[in-house]
Amino acid sequence: MHDLEPTEHHVLNPATAERIATVAATTRDEVDVAVRRAAKAQRGWAAAPPADRARLLRRFASAVDAHTEELAATEVREAGHTIGNARWEAGNVRDLLNYAAGGVERLSGRQIPVAGGIDITFLEPLGVIGVIAPWNFPMPIAGWGTAPALAAGNAVLLKPAETTPLTALRLAELALEAGLPEHLFQVLPGAGAVTGDALVEHSGVAKIVFTGSTRVGKQIMAKSASLVKRVTLELGGKSPNIVFADADLEQAAATAPMAFLDNAGQDCCARTRILVQRAAYDRFLELLAPAVESVVVGDPADERTEMGPLISAAQLKRVEGYMPTEATAIRGNAPSGGGFWFPPTVITDAPADSPVATEEVFGPVAVVLPFDDEADAVRLANATEYGLAGSIWTRDVGRALRVSRAVAAGNLSVNSHSAVRYGTPFGGYKQSGLGRELGPDSLVAFTETKNVFISTEA
Ligand code: NAD
Numbered sequence: 001m002h003d004l005e006p007t008e009h010h011v012l013n014p015a016t017a018e019r020i021a022t023v024a025a026t027t028r029d030e031v032d033v034a035v036r037r038a039a040k041a042q043r044g045w046a047a048a049p050p051a052d053r054a055r056l057l058r059r060f061a062s063a064v065d066a067h068t069e070e071l072a073a074t075e076v077r078e079a080g081h082t083i084g085n086a087r088w089e090a091g092n093v094r095d096l097l098n099y100a101a102g103g104v105e106r107l108s109g110r111q112i113p114v115a116g117g118i119d120i121t122f123l124e125p126l127g128v129i130g131v132i133a134p135w136n137f138p139m140p141i142a143g144w145g146t147a148p149a150l151a152a153g154n155a156v157l158l159k160p161a162e163t164t165p166l167t168a169l170r171l172a173e174l175a176l177e178a179g180l181p182e183h184l185f186q187v188l189p190g191a192g193a194v195t196g197d198a199l200v201e202h203s204g205v206a207k208i209v210f211t212g213s214t215r216v217g218k219q220i221m222a223k224s225a226s227l228v229k230r231v232t233l234e235l236g237g238k239s240p241n242i243v244f245a246d247a248d249l250e251q252a253a254a255t256a257p258m259a260f261l262d263n264a265g266q267d268c269c270a271r272t273r274i275l276v277q278r279a280a281y282d283r284f285l286e287l288l289a290p291a292v293e294s295v296v297v298g299d300p301a302d303e304r305t306e307m308g309p310l311i312s313a314a315q316l317k318r319v320e321g322y323m324p325t326e327a328t329a330i331r332g333n334a335p336s337g338g339g340f341w342f343p344p345t346v347i348t349d350a351p352a353d354s355p356v357a358t359e360e361v362f363g364p365v366a367v368v369l370p371f372d373d374e375a376d377a378v379r380l381a382n383a384t385e386y387g388l389a390g391s392i393w394t395r396d397v398g399r400a401l402r403v404s405r406a407v408a409a410g411n412l413s414v415n416s417h418s419a420v421r422y423g424t425p426f427g428g429y430k431q432s433g434l435g436r437e438l439g440p441d442s443l444v445a446f447t448e449t450k451n452v453f454i455s456t457e458a
Contacts, residue, residue, distance in 0.1 A: 005194045009162045014080035014309045015300055015339045021078075023165045025190035031198035034157055037183035038128045039204055042155035045184050046125050054104040057151060059178040061097035064090060067174060071139065071167055073301075078166045079138055080308040080340075081263065082300045093143040093171065096422050096438075100151035103443045107152060109450075117455040123447040125153030126206035126230065130199035132192070132220075133168070134212040135161035135311050136266040136362075142168050144426075144437045145209035145232075150185060152446035157205070158187045159196050161212075163311055165189035192216065203227055207446070210234070211268075214360075214386075214431050221434070232435035232445060234268065235428060236360040237388030240381040241271035241417070242403065244374075245280035247393035248415070253287030256366075257295050257332075259391065259417040261307050261344050265364040266315070268432075269389035271417060272366045273357065274346070275380050281370045285348065288368075289330045292344050297334045310340040310363060319363030322356045332364075358384065374399060378406045387429030391417050410436070 011021040026034070045053065064071065071093075072086035081089065109121035131145035138160055146156045160168035165187070172187040188195050192212075199205050200223050207230035210220050214235040224231050241259055243252045259271040276284045300308035310316045319342050332344030342363055350357045350367040357367045371377045381390060387409040394400050400414045408429045411420070420426050425439035435445060 005191045009165070009189065009191075011078050011163065011166060012312070013077050013339075014311050017313070017338045017340070021166060023169070023189045026159075026188040026195045026198075027190075028194060028198040031157075031188060031195060031202065034183075034186050034188055035128055035199075035202050035204040038155035038157055038186060041181050041183040042125065042127055042153070045150075045155065045181055046153040050105045050107075053151070053153070054101045056179050057097050057101035057104065057147070060175050060180060061094045061101065063174040063178040064094040064097065064171070067170070068094070071170060074166050074170060075139060076300050079135065079164050080300050080311060082305045082308050083303060085263065086300075089137065089139040092140045092422065093147075096140075096143040096147040099422050100147035100443065103148070104151050107443050107447070114453065116457050117453055119451065119453045122450040122452065123152070123444060124450050126446055126448060127154060128205050129154045129156050129446060130202075130205045130208045131156055131158045132196045132199065132208060132210045132212065133158065133160050135164040136263060136268070138164040139167045139171070140420075141211045141234075142171065144211075144422075146171075146185065148437075148442035149209070149446045150180075152443040154206075154446050155183070156185045157199060158185070159192075159199060160187065160189055162189070162191060197223075200224060200229070206230060207232070209437070217433070232427075232437060233433045234426075234437065235388075235431060235433045236362075236386055237268045237270070237428065237432050238273060238358065238360050238384045238386045239269055239271050239389040239391075239409065240273045240275050240407070241391045242371075242377050242381055242393065242407075243274065243276045243280065243284060244377070244392075244394040244396070244399065245277040246395050247280070248395065249280055249284055249287060251415070252393040253284055254291050255417060256288055257292045257344060258306065260366040261295055261364050264307050264310050264342070265319075265366075266311060266362050268360075269411065269420065270362075270366075271389070271391055272361065273380075273384075274366055274368045275371050275377055276368060277377070278370045278372055281368075285330075285368065288346065292330045292332050292346055295332050295344050297332060297341070297343065299335075307344065307364060310342055313340055315362065316340040316342060319361055319365060322359070322361045322363070322365060324350065324354065324356065352380065352383070360386070374403065378403060381407045381409075385431045388432035389413075
């Protein structure tokens with residue numbers, strides 16, 4: 001079966017459907033060689049003085065910073081991200097590396113009081129980490145796993161998505177230019193079922209950090225069980241944007257569009273279920289319609305563009321497949337012609353249990369559903385197998401806190417839509433994932449705790 005996999009992948013510009021590069025796929029044998037080399041490099045890296053490792057990671061961060069424009073331009077061309085977002089994404093990798101570098105010299109164990117001696121713990125690196133990234137945020141998600149794993153003394157093998165390998169490959173070059181040891185951070189492009197699977201199956205890979213679909217995440221978790229391999233899973237979402245009648249409706253309606261249209265809706269945290277209290281429903285829709293219709297959709301390289309194309313023809317087909325044959329909808333604009341374009345769409349009469357209201361569309365599509373009171377809002381918000389993110393709009397602080405505690409999701413924001421910061425933990429409840437990334441504990445997730453007792457009575 002594996003012989004049928006392509007030996008190379010064409011990278012297309014999603015705004016034009018034109019080929020911009022062809023990248024060789026990494027075979028299973030090449031993965032094996034990469035793991036062996038990484039293991040060797042990791043031993044040297046873990047033994048190096050912590051201050052030296054921190055300095056090298058900061059140099060890597062500076063190299064990324066110096067190449068922000070180049071990396072951003074590549075992200076625009078291979079992923080169709082708007083240039084503003086793409087610059088932020090390159091900056092995010094820089095910030096992740098600097099933040100992780102700050103942890104290298106602070107990654108300490110504990111001394112625990114016990115009878116008859118001294119008890120100390122060590123946080124030891126796991127070894128070789130496999131990071132499997134999706135196409136929707138190629139640079140930041142590569143960085144989420146890579147930066148803390150390196151900082152904790154591990155080597156990293158990064159497998160980017162088939163459609164978006166270019167920024168990852170460039171990051172590996174920049175790491176070498178910055179002075180990171182050879183083979184410590186390698187990028188292995190290729191098919192998920194071959195290159196990704198080889199990392200999952202390899203006994204020399206201690207942990208898999210996977211971001212992608214819930215379907216593949218479950219497969220990886222099941223396969224990893226046979227080796228008791230550690231996994232962190234960041235999976236899908238169907239996040240609510242809960243608007244209470246006492247909220248600042250103007251602000252809630254003005255921000256609701258980009259909360260599900262950013263990255264053309266190909267965002268696991270996209271607030272695609274807009275839940276509005278019945279008393280404010282009509283007014284909210286009046287405000288929402290012009291906000292959706294005025295979103296600027298077009299050439300992602302244009303500074304004024306707010307939303308670009310979908311990643312691929314397959315993704316476009318998938319999104320189109322979710323459209324009910326007859327729907328009442330607010331629709332924005334989209335270019336026609338080459339590229340994978342779909343307009344901003346808000347469906348206002350979708351049944352709460354219909355596929356478009358319950359499944360992750362991963363496109364610029366949201367539904368609006370009414371609710372009666374706080375209990376009803378919480379019930380609707382939690383009526384999903386996912387639990388990644390959510391927003392709560394209300395002027396009542398007590399309600400904001402009650403609802404934040406009641407919604408089963410890992411990343412909630414009140415009167416805003418921000419979800420992912422490198423300094424705060426990120427991850428999902430329920431089928432949105434397992435484990436947490438980012439934040440103050442991000443390095444610890446790439447260590448084993450070793451406990452050592454030293455007798456003082458001998
Ligand atoms: P995907 O699961 O198809 O692919 C993700 C990555 O896994 C790719 O690199 C792919 O090549 C690889 N892969 C595929 N099959 C594999 C296998 N059998 N073994 C090992 N690796 C394999 O997902 P996608 O289409 O690339 O990304 C979209 C999905 O990712 C959405 O469902 C979205 O919600 C999710 N996502 C989640 C988060 C999060 O943090 N929770 C972030 C971004 C994207």
